[in-house]
Amino acid sequence: MSLIVQKFGGSSVANAERVFHVADIVTKTYAKGNSVVVVVSAQGDTTDDLIAKAKEINAEASRREMDMLLSAGEQISAALLAMAIEKLGFPVVSLLGWQAGFQTSSAYSKARIRRVEPSRIRKELDKKNIVVVTGFQGVNRYGDMTTLGRGGSDTSAVAIAVAMHADLCQIYTDVEGVYTADPRKVKNTRKLDVISYDEMLELASLGAQVLNNRSVELAKKYGVELEVLSSMSRRPGTIVKEASKMEGMLISGVAKDEDVARVSIIGVPDRPGLAFKIFSKLSAKNINVDIILQSVGRNGTKDISFTVSRDNMKETIGLLNPYVELIGATKVLYDENVAKVSIVGAGIESHPGTAARMFEALYESNINIQMISTSEIKISVLINRADADRAVEVIHNKFFGQPAEEA
């Protein structure tokens, strides 16, 4: 008998039929003798509908009231799922975030979970109840409703798994697991049976939006084994766990991130500390800088290029423009027509030829590399956005073989 946490996203409970489908998965797990805690998101478009209602009234509504509004969404889906489970004849109780012991920071709309105090959940499990918990929400120390931000339900599920020492945390989604590349775009992709936390983190941050990043970080920190699987098929998904516990593949996947823009400061005087000051300025505004490239310019000056997310582009340029004159640089350039393509794999560190194979694939397809960034388990290149899908495909073919129909 195991304790299993199962999380279902908004599309999995979008209508009565799907709610029953979820209830079926949950009760089958319970009927096998497991204790089951279910974490559920708001139904389908509920959150968007509520946001639309709010915008109609006040586009600058306080985040506190937005959280009060939005947390009603999971309340509805949790109650409906509990009713479906009742209908199937199983004992069940639904709990709101605050009832389930979710204590968060006060940062409305993007609160962090401070602690899950699981006594109520434990009590209900002891009574042999299936426990349905609202994802995405908690209360701060003032007893006010908070939400964890988009994708927060994954984090809710992992946090319960941590607090309850669950044996497994299953994240049900609309894909069958983690793939070597986006299966909607690339042929011949493979579902991974297993992937390490670090690889998953790199893939998530690189735009393969399967799992919320904070949930993976939390799972990693406490060693909670995750399974990403589809609520539609009944096949095993992808297990996310510690690298030391798995046979490493060379690379696990190829990911594309189009939410990226390149900024270049041209003709920066060659004085120590200038680069540091530039990046401190951005850091102070919570602008994350990713790939950085420093190159020699004319007359002993340097050109400094880096990437930021496209959302931050405008603010970055606005911050840098006055500064450029001050330090005696020439100008600031930017390019939004770029994309980042990356390979991720625990085997990269121990296989020095991996980068060369990746670059070879791009070279063979005449795709120009603008910038490169590497870590122990990741190699990223910045290229023209127009080339991005093709780049993913040729890199994927290089590492995972040609599509069957072309082989």
Add this chain to the structure above:
Amino acid sequence: MSLIVQKFGGSSVANAERVFHVADIVTKTYAKGNSVVVVVSAQGDTTDDLIAKAKEINAEASRREMDMLLSAGEQISAALLAMAIEKLGFPVVSLLGWQAGFQTSSAYSKARIRRVEPSRIRKELDKKNIVVVTGFQGVNRYGDMTTLGRGGSDTSAVAIAVAMHADLCQIYTDVEGVYTADPRKVKNTRKLDVISYDEMLELASLGAQVLNNRSVELAKKYGVELEVLSSMSRRPGTIVKEASKMEGMLISGVAKDEDVARVSIIGVPDRPGLAFKIFSKLSAKNINVDIILQSVGRNGTKDISFTVSRDNMKETIGLLNPYVELIGATKVLYDENVAKVSIVGAGIESHPGTAARMFEALYESNINIQMISTSEIKISVLINRADADRAVEVIHNKFFGQPAEEA
């Protein structure tokens, strides 16, 4: 500077425009220097929509989960109203039932308020916030969501007024106050400036659905002055207060109740205690019996007639049928085509001719009286349902004069 509780029903906040209309009333009250606590129901059809969603999944869902589901409705309306008040530039905070200190019994779907622990509301008022509280809901001693049943938001408002020692509790509705009869059906009705708690209670229980009965009982118990008024017009409404504090009118209103059925047990043997046993049987099943008439039947037997609400009719017949044989009575008859028409007024007790005037009005219109019931402040008659509207009109004319256009 006063503390004013204002309650707005679901139709008052049905859409963005109306929400702003309510926000305008609230902020104008606040701007005059008052402390304001607003109690709000779920928007328009939200509750019905949620019930429909539940029914689609499980028509026999537990009451606990129904309360979990339904309490999301006021959460949404309270947040939206707070956003509208923010938009108008006023400080505001919304609170859920449990945050506002509403502790209730555990009777899901019809919980009773045990206590309002108002420290959070007080704290927010001290900070000069307008406080928006969700009506209709609270938590039981297990920390589970409960609802007070339909119309419960009125009770929520009065309970806050009691707990906070408010100076006035305004119940905003879609009529301008309490009328001498239903203004949609009877010509020449008058809005009452003032009415006593007891009269209001009789009127509410008799089918003049202006105020929830429990809210009036609570207001009476703690002497909270209520004002019933329209959120659309800006005119003064009807004040509900203690009879001793007002000049009594002879009668305050004429009401009609069609949710009534007549049951007759024919040929009950004339043995002591049989009537008692019959009514105990019904009482044990929570069936309320209203007008009772005992008449002499044939051969020394009695006929016992009484009224129950139409909802209880079937169950009543089912309970009585086996019993009738047992006690040697002849049979059970019933009639659903009846209605109860009543006059209510603090002056009835001191004016013995009032009943005669009422019966005269019915006699003049050839309306047959089946049963009569009287109390200090009420006279009710049971008549054919087909005559009910006409009966209300002729009684109203008798006491309040002919419609102007016919005079």
